Amino acid sequence: MALNVGDKVVFKIFRYDPEKDKAPYYKDYEVTITRTGMMVLDGLNQIKWEQDPTLTYRRSCREGVCGSDGMNINGVNTVSCMSHIEDYNSNVLTIKPLAGFPIIKDLVCDFEDFLNKYYVVKPYLIEKTPPPGRERLQSIEDRKKLDGLYECILCGCCSSSCPSYWADPDYLGPSAMLNAARYVFDTRDEGSDERLDAVNSVHGVWRCHTILNCISACPKELNPTKAIAELQKEILKRKY
Amino acid sequence: MDWYRGRPHHIQYKWHEGFVAWLFHRITGLLLILYLFLHQWVISTLQNPSTFDATMKAVENPIFKLAEIGLWLVASYHAVNGLRVILVNFAGAAERSNYKGNVWIFWVVFAIVFVAGAIPMFMHL
Ligand code: SF4
Ligand code: SF4
Ligand code: FES
Numbered sequence: 001m002a003l004n005v006g007d008k009v010v011f012k013i014f015r016y017d018p019e020k021d022k023a024p025y026y027k028d029y030e031v032t033i034t035r036t037g038m039m040v041l042d043g044l045n046q047i048k049w050e051q052d053p054t055l056t057y058r059r060s061c062r063e064g065v066c067g068s069d070g071m072n073i074n075g076v077n078t079v080s081c082m083s084h085i086e087d088y089n090s091n092v093l094t095i096k097p098l099a100g101f102p103i104i105k106d107l108v109c110d111f112e113d114f115l116n117k118y119y120v121v122k123p124y125l126i127e128k129t130p131p132p133g134r135e136r137l138q139s140i141e142d143r144k145k146l147d148g149l150y151e152c153i154l155c156g157c158c159s160s161s162c163p164s165y166w167a168d169p170d171y172l173g174p175s176a177m178l179n180a181a182r183y184v185f186d187t188r189d190e191g192s193d194e195r196l197d198a199v200n201s202v203h204g205v206w207r208c209h210t211i212l213n214c215i216s217a218c219p220k221e222l223n224p225t226k227a228i229a230e231l232q233k234e235i236l237k238r239k240y
Numbered sequence: 241m242d243w244y245r246g247r248p249h250h251i252q253y254k255w256h257e258g259f260v261a262w263l264f265h266r267i268t269g270l271l272l273i274l275y276l277f278l279h280q281w282v283i284s285t286l287q288n289p290s291t292f293d294a295t296m297k298a299v300e301n302p303i304f305k306l307a308e309i310g311l312w313l314v315a316s317y318h319a320v321n322g323l324r325v326i327l328v329n330f331a332g333a334a335e336r337s338n339y340k341g342n343v344w345i346f347w348v349v350f351a352i353v354f355v356a357g358a359i360p361m362f363m364h365l
Pocket of ligand 3: 059062068079
């Protein structure tokens with residue numbers, strides 16, 4: 001559906017202020033298309049700046065780098081700054097906060113639990129031997145192994161889309177495990193053992209039921225299901 | 241801060257192939273467990289020749305034969321989809337380019353396996 005300048009799109013937005021509201025409700029706003037290629041975030045900004053300054057959401061870079069604005073738009077998680085209003089082929093966009101995350105206000109969720117799970121996989125270079133010379137060099141081929149892993153912006157879209165993550169509050173979730181894989185498959189890193197120990201549990205790689213929601217959610221077009229499968233294989237290869 | 245995870249209004253997600261395939265996998269898995277218990281119970285009644293004959297007569301009933309085809313439906317889905325899950329884990333059946341298409345391929349495989357098995361069962365109804 002092509003949208004022209006001047007067209008109106010309704011944003012049906014989840015509103016909830018725990019200090020004032022007994023329960024969440026939806027509020028409709030009319031967004032006017034002012035130029036071609038408008039993103040959902042542009043629509044949210046239009047509402048906040050011109051219609052209702054109480055609408056609360058997170059955003060920062062507005063170009064898919066900071067990971068602040070993960071939300072659920074017409075049933076699918078994504079970051080609002082990377083989704084064209086046009087692509088939803090609909091006059092109404094229903095916008096909700098990320099499922100499975102505690103809500104702070106409106107579209108803003110609490111990421112504490114999500115990030116604590118990220119720290120569980122030790123997302124930093126672990127060194128056991130002194131670096132050879134001044135730095136740890138990596139060949140072009142070895143560096144290529146990290147493509148599709150290092151790009152994660154921690155937006156939470158994948159973990160929030162995952163039924164296993166909704167059902168098991170202790171499940172590390174696709175995002176944390178994709179980031180575990182990012183270090184496990186880094187040839188410069190020497191901490192695989194600790195990381196594989198951290199994900200080798202019923203709340204780790206074995207909780208993934210290959211539902212594939214995380215693949216369809218990730219705005220950076222990464223593949224957490226595959227990363228989890230690679231970790232499972234790595235665990236099976238281990239010798240005890 | 242009191243709207244925590246797991247609230248039903250909060251969890252509504254767009255259906256897609258992988259999600260549906262998994263849901264059926266769960267349902268068929270639970271049905272298979274249920275069947276297992278029923279099966280054990282039926283076997284436990286076969287203690288002497290008279291109960292054996294009575295039970296065997298009951299399970300010769302066409303309704304049981306139909307239920308058997310239902311069992312085949314459930315078991316063949318669970319088996320074929322389980323094979324897909326193994327391929328996802330070990331053979332890259334969930335690349336971004338193919339993860340939805342692969343589910344359809346497996347549904348077709350499942351349909352063929354089911355029909356191939358169900359035809360002889362129907363003929364013996
Ligand atoms: S594939 Fe695994 S991690 Fe991804 S949504 Fe499904 S259960 Fe969650
Ligand atoms: S894997 Fe993708 S969806 Fe998940 S946190 Fe990283 S960027 Fe976001
Ligand atoms: S605003 Fe930074 S990712 Fe969308």
